[in-house]
Amino acid sequence: MEIGLIGQPNAGKSALFTKLTGIGAISSNYPGTTVEFQEGSVLRNGVRLNFHDLPGTYSLTGVTEDELVATRLLAERQLQVVVAVADATRLEQSLVLIFQLIELGFKVVVALNQMDVARKRCSLDARRLQEVLGVPVVPTVAITGEGVEQLVDVLVTSDYPISGFEVRYDRHIEALLRGLCVDPDCRTGKFPKRGALLKLLEGNQFFSEQFSNEFKWKAQEATAEFKQDHGEDIEVHIHRDRYGEAGRIANEVISNRVPPRRISERVSDATLRPQTGIPILVAVLGGIFLIIVFVGGFLEGALLSLYHRVVGDFFTELAEWIGGPLGQAIASGIDLSLQAILAIVIPYIMLFYLMLGLMEDTGYLPRVVVLLDGVMHRIGLHGRAVIPMIVGMGCNVPAILATRVLESKRERIILAIVIVIAVPCSAQTAVIIGTVGTFAGAIWAFGIYAILIAILLVLGRLLHKVLKFEPTSLAMEIPDLTMPHPRNVIWKTWSRTRDFFVVAFPILLIGSIVLEILMAYGVLQAFVEPLAPFTEGFLGLPPITIIALIFGILRKEMGLQLLVVLFGTADLSLVMTPEQLFIFALIMATYMPCLSALAVLSREFGWKDALKITLASVTIAFALGGLANALFQMF
Amino acid sequence: MSSEIAEEYLEAVYDLTLDGGTAKTNDIAERMRVSPASATEMVQRLSAEGYLSYERYKGANLTDKGEKVARRIKRKHRLVERFLVDVLGAKREEFHDEACRLEHVISDESERRICQMTNNPRFCPDGEPIPECEDGDCSMCRDRPSLPLMEMREGQSGEITHLRCEDAGRIKRLISMGFVPGRSVTLEERVPLGGPLLVRLQECRVALAKEYAELVMVQTGPAPGRQPRSKEKASG
Numbered sequence: 020m021e022i023g024l025i026g027q028p029n030a031g032k033s034a035l036f037t038k039l040t041g042i043g044a045i046s047s048n049y050p051g052t053t054v055e056f057q058e059g060s061v062l063r064n065g066v067r068l069n070f071h072d073l074p075g076t077y078s079l080t081g082v083t084e085d086e087l088v089a090t091r092l093l094a095e096r097q098l099q100v101v102v103a104v105a106d107a108t109r110l111e112q113s114l115v116l117i118f119q120l121i122e123l124g125f126k127v128v129v130a131l132n133q134m135d136v137a138r139k140r141c142s143l144d145a146r147r148l149q150e151v152l153g154v155p156v157v158p159t160v161a162i163t164g165e166g167v168e169q170l171v172d173v174l175v176t177s178d179y180p181i182s183g184f185e186v187r188y189d190r191h192i193e194a195l196l197r198g199l200c201v202d203p204d205c206r207t208g209k210f211p212k213r214g215a216l217l218k219l220l221e222g223n224q225f226f227s228e229q230f231s232n233e234f235k236w237k238a239q240e241a242t243a244e245f246k247q248d249h250g251e252d253i254e255v256h257i258h259r260d261r262y263g264e265a266g267r268i269a270n271e272v273i274s275n276r277v278p279p280r281r282i283s284e285r286v287s288d289a290t291l292r293p294q295t296g297i298p299i300l301v302a303v304l305g306g307i308f309l310i311i312v313f314v315g316g317f318l319e320g321a322l323l324s325l326y327h328r329v330v331g332d333f334f335t336e337l338a339e340w341i342g343g344p345l346g347q348a349i350a351s352g353i354d355l356s357l358q359a360i361l362a363i364v365i366p367y368i369m370l371f372y373l374m375l376g377l378m379e380d381t382g383y384l385p386r387v388v389v390l391l392d393g394v395m396h397r398i399g400l401h402g403r404a405v406i407p408m409i410v411g412m413g414c415n416v417p418a419i420l421a422t423r424v425l426e427s428k429r430e431r432i433i434l435a436i437v438i439v440i441a442v443p444c445s446a447q448t449a450v451i452i453g454t455v456g457t458f459a460g461a462i463w464a465f466g467i468y469a470i471l472i473a474i475l476l477v478l479g480r481l482l483h484k485v486l487k488f489e490p491t492s493l494a495m496e497i498p499d500l501t502m503p504h505p506r507n508v509i510w511k512t513w514s515r516t517r518d519f520f521v522v523a524f525p526i527l528l529i530g531s532i533v534l535e536i537l538m539a540y541g542v543l544q545a546f547v548e549p550l551a552p553f554t555e556g557f558l559g560l561p562p563i564t565i566i567a568l569i570f571g572i573l574r575k576e577m578g579l580q581l582l583v584v585l586f587g588t589a590d591l592s593l594v595m596t597p598e599q600l601f602i603f604a605l606i607m608a609t610y611m612p613c614l615s616a617l618a619v620l621s622r623e624f625g626w627k628d629a630l631k632i633t634l635a636s637v638t639i640a641f642a643l644g645g646l647a648n649a650l651f652q653m654f
Numbered sequence: 655m656s657s658e659i660a661e662e663y664l665e666a667v668y669d670l671t672l673d674g675g676t677a678k679t680n681d682i683a684e685r686m687r688v689s690p691a692s693a694t695e696m697v698q699r700l701s702a703e704g705y706l707s708y709e710r711y712k713g714a715n716l717t718d719k720g721e722k723v724a725r726r727i728k729r730k731h732r733l734v735e736r737f738l739v740d741v742l743g744a745k746r747e748e749f750h751d752e753a754c755r756l757e758h759v760i761s762d763e764s765e766r767r768i769c770q771m772t773n774n775p776r777f778c779p780d781g782e783p784i785p786e787c788e789d790g791d792c793s794m795c796r797d798r799p800s801l802p803l804m805e806m807r808e809g810q811s812g813e814i815t816h817l818r819c820e821d822a823g824r825i826k827r828l829i830s831m832g833f834v835p836g837r838s839v840t841l842e843e844r845v846p847l848g849g850p851l852l853v854r855l856q857e858c859r860v861a862l863a864k865e866y867a868e869l870v871m872v873q874t875g876p877a878p879g880r881q882p883r884s885k886e887k888a889s890g
Contacts (some may be wrong), residue, residue: 070829078830086830109857112832190743222822232783249740251835253772255817258829259836266837293845393849396863402850493850494831499859510769 020098022174025089025120026104026114028075029382029498031132032103034507035104035161036072039171067177071096073306077112080254092209093123099176107137108499110273114265115258117152121182122214128179129156130170135163136499146271153182162504185213192253195220195241197631204234221254252484261460262589265355287500290386300390303383304409307374311367311413311445318468326361327489330354344539358522359574364414369516371413376511380503382451385495389495392493398479401425402493403511404434411442415616417515417622432624432632433482439612439620441475443468446575447541449527450607458590459597470643474609481546498597522531530573530614543569549583558641559648560599571607573614578607596653609640658758659860661727663696664705710766725785732764732778732785737768739779767866768851770873771799771813779858800875803841804867805853811840813885814876819869821866833858833870 024039028033040059055074073092074085095102100358105113120127129152137143149156149252155173159166174181188196199205199471200212207215208229218226219238227235242253249256289295323520378384384406392402407530411418416439437503442449456464537543543566547554552564563585582603586594593602610622621629657853666685670677685694701708705720716724734753760768769775769787778784800815814835819825828880832855833839842859843852850861863871 076830080826080830109854112858115832222826248775248777249773249815250775252822252825254822255829255835257774258834262832262834262837292843293849385861389850389852390845391849392861392863393845393847396848402861402863492865493861494827494863494866495832495861497852497859497861501740509802542670 020066020099020174021071022162023071023073023093023096023101024104025073025093025116025124026075026130026132027077027109027116028496029106030075030106030109030113031161032072032104033133033517033535034504035102035130035159035167036070037507037510037639038161039068040070047524061171063175063496064170067279068171068174070102071098071309076116078116078258079123079218080223087158087225090397093120093125093532094225100128102128102130102170102174104130104132104161106144107131107133108140109590110143111262111265114268117154118184118186118216118261118264120186121152121154121215122186122211122216122217124181124209124211126181127152127154127155128165128170128173129154131156131158131160133162134158135164135638136501140278141273144274145407146430148268149250151271152183153184155179156404160305164554184262186261191245192220192246192257192260195245199238199241202234202237202238206230206464210397217257221257222494249505266623268543290383290500291497293390296386296390300387303378304387307371307409308412310374311371312448313613315366315370315445318370319362322361322365323376326358330357345536348535348539349532352535353528355535355577356528357525359531359577360524364516364520364524366563368414368417369512371410372417372512375410375507376508376514377509380501380508381499382500385497388493388495389497398437398476399483400434400437400479401430404430404437407434408438408442411438411444412448413445414443415620416437418444419619422623428624429486429652432628433479433486435620436482436623436632436635437475437478439616439632440639441471441478443471443608444575446613447608447610450575450579450615451604454582454591454600454607455597455604458592458595459600460568463597463601464604466601467608470605471608474639526614526618532569534573540566557648558601558602560643560644560653561595564603567603568606568610571610572615575610575613598648602647606640606644606645608638609643611636611640659696660700660705660767661723661758663693663700664716664720664724665727666846667706668721669718671715676715676879678713682714688809688826691741726765726787727788728767729785731773732782733772734764734768734782735778740772740775746779751878773816778833786852787859799870802868803862803870803872804864806841806872806874808841808843810874811838812872813838815871815873817869818871824866828870832856832858833862833866839870839872848853 023034024032036059037055041062058074060067060069062068071092074087074236075090076086078086079090079093080086103113103117103120106457109112115200117127129147129148129385131143131145134143143158145156145158145256145504157166157170159170161167182600187193196216205212205216208312210226211231215226215229216238219235220242230238245253245256290299334354335351338346339355340346341349344434368572378387387409388402388405393404395404404422406420407421407423410421419435421436422438425434427474451464451467455467460651534543547562547565550565554560554562554565554568564582566585567578567581570581582591583589588594593599611617617629617633620632626631656822663682663686666682667677670681670685679697680690682697683690686693686696686873688696697706697708700706700720701714702719705723707717708714708715731753735749738749738752747848776784790855814833814837817825817828817833819828834848835881837856838856839856841851842854845852845861848864850863851867853860853862853867
């Protein structure tokens with residue numbers, strides 16, 4: 020049985036999905052859509068229940084990408100049942116979505132979620148709600164699993180009728196619907212006419228495509244006439260009536276409301292109120308940065324020493340077994356890739372995801388977005404862009420994936436460029452701290468961060484001028500703060516890290532081996548002499564550093580280690596001046612995306628845009644390096 | 655003089671002078687179904703009270719004062735029609751006569767509410783234009799203003815009246831978030847540095863950028879510290 024799971028954002032849909040399907044959920048990334056959605060199945064009483072987790076959506080008006088994807092999936096998948104995950108604490112809003120599902124003729128089962136929170140605030144008569152709506156209503160608490168069994172039982176028995184519930188619309192709308200229904204051109208396929216027509220009148224893109232052009236014109240005429248008469252768009256009026264109905268039903272089933280004034284509510288307020296919220300925000304972000312640097316650093320050391328102990332001489336033996344410089348190259352290529360996983364992915368990226376998951380599940384992330392929205396707008400970005408930027412401090416690969424939180428492709432590209440160029444990932448941070456920070460002093464390192472922030476500001480503004488784009492404005496619901504559920508957070512962390520393994524690791528592995536082979540056959544060294552005028556003359560760096568810069572294409576933090584190898588000393592201050600270290604770190608910090616990031620860029624935006632972004636970042640990096648050198652020469 | 659009759663006369667003159675010209679007493683008499691003599695007498699009285707400018711042999715015109723009253727009555731009439739048809743579902747034959755009676759007795763407050771309930775309609779069910787309220791732009795709601803959410807004070811609550819926007823995408827975004835006429839909102843907080851507004855929308859809390867907050871029109875409770883406008887009563 021194919022079952023769709025739909026609900027407004029923060030209704031606990033994902034938690035319910037996890038509970039319904041268990042850990043073994045099959046996650047898939049559907050091409051062509053920017054919004055991820057998941058499938059999972061479970062066997063119950065000999066019935067296979069296939070759950071489709073649809074993107075969170077408030078309504079099926081089809082305006083945001085999420086809503087469009089949700090409508091499309093609802094229409095195209097052969098769903099026998101739709102589980103509407105309703106939020107008992109925001110019943111009205113949930114009802115509006117349920118109305119639309121019923122109108123479209125779906126067999127609906129309501130999972131009345133967040134009942135634990137709702138019970139503290141009011142008494143909610145689920146049975147009465149079931150009577151009014153004419154669909155099964157199962158109270159649930161997804162995070163603890165309460166009610167999930169009952170929900171599955173209801174789904175398995177599936178002996179419930181399609182609801183006859185109808186929202187009563189304004190007389191004009193009803194007359195309009197009646198008129199259009201009898202039109203011979205009104206063909207709505209498997210959908211009930213009333214529901215499909217309402218969607219057409221609301222201007223849902225997906226449903227508009229189902230009607231013939233002549234019929235659409237008729238409907239357009241009617242809506243224009245309606246607007247003339249009422250001075251209000253028909254979609255506004257339709258929603259007004261839906262909310263009116265939802266309000267009536269909510270009043271009927273909810274009683275004994277208690278004003279929610281508990282500790283968590285007060286904490287919630289404090290994180291949101293600007294006076295207290297901004298200091299808390301600074302503390303939280305600073306804390307995350309420190310945890311990543313220190314705990315990540317500790318983990319890296321521990322994991323690498325463990326790795327060396329476990330691996331022992333394996334790779335030396337492997338090199339000998341294959342033989343020659345080629346063997347050496349392949350062995351060390353694999354070796355270095357594995358080390359990268361242990362040195363970067365697990366300590367920094369996984370740790371980062373863990374914290375991101377915590378921020379999400381507590382409901383803190385929306386607060387970050389809200390508090391920084393104004394600032395982000397000044398640099399031509401949407402408040403939500405904060406999230407990918409924070410992610411980008413860990414690794415660009417998931418950051419580029421995270422740009423999906425934005426609505427338009429344009430915004431996503433702007434954000435991706437800003438992240439690639441101006442947000443230092445953990446590898447770039449390692450280079451900055453490891454070169455200038457260690458050997459030239461903290462002031463120099465701060466200088467680099469200051470330059471990055473300046474680039475961020477200028478680049479953001481510039482791009483949205485050049486691309487002629489005004490960022491879309493924020494309209495986002497802020498959930499209350501809640502206790503995160505460990506299992507959910509861990510599951511999220513894992514499924515995101517897996518993304519990194521799948522996308523980035525193969526590239527890392529092959530790239531490492533290729534570069535090692537180039538090194539082994541002296542191909543890279545051949546670049547040193549011819550490029551010396553550029554390296555030495557323009558950038559003011561020792562010629563040999565070009566190899567480290569080329570290596571930076573693959574892995575930024577390797578650039579640092581390579582410098583050590585190339586110069587044969589761990590104390591870089593002996594071989595490079597502070598100015599040179601500064602220039603080197605500056606180039607590395609703004610330099611092109613590493614191969615893994617490049618792969619994700621081209622997967623998300625197409626190779627043309629990925630190439631443009633790469634060229635832009637290389638140009639900026641070298642221009643900055645050259646400029647810095649010129650300035651140092653002058654003064 | 656009964657104000658109702660005076661209002662009927664002013665309404666008649668209003669209709670007759672819509673196309674420019676002057677209202678002849680004979681035409682007025684015909685419309686009011688009275689003798690020309692009584693019509694003339696009434697016109698003279700209204701002229702003496704400053705509602706009409708009347709010249710013998712030429713006819714009557716509304717003065718500014720008279721036009722104000724006539725427009726308001728006309729407006730009440732057509733709004734009531736709209737209400738009877740849209741809300742109560744009255745039939746075509748019924749609503750006109752009933753509106754004729756109600757137009758004189760309905761209070762300005764009810765007129766305002768009907769106007770809001772029917773979404774500030776511009777035409778009556780017969781397609782005749784509904785005169786705008788005095789300064790256009792719903793100025794008579796000034797004592798209980800409908801203002802953009804953006805301009806509300808922190809802590810102020812109100813009810814959404816309409817969305818002031820032509821962009822379908824933005825309207826849809828707002829309505830799908832629940833910014834729908836009739837729902838109540840409270841402006842809780844403004845985030846500094848050009849940040850969004852924190853809004854309580856019934857059971858939910860929403861962050862709304864100022865670009866959106868400009869579009870949501872809200873009718874707040876009677877604003878303290880603002881004197882209710884002294885209302886000009888219709889004649890009588």
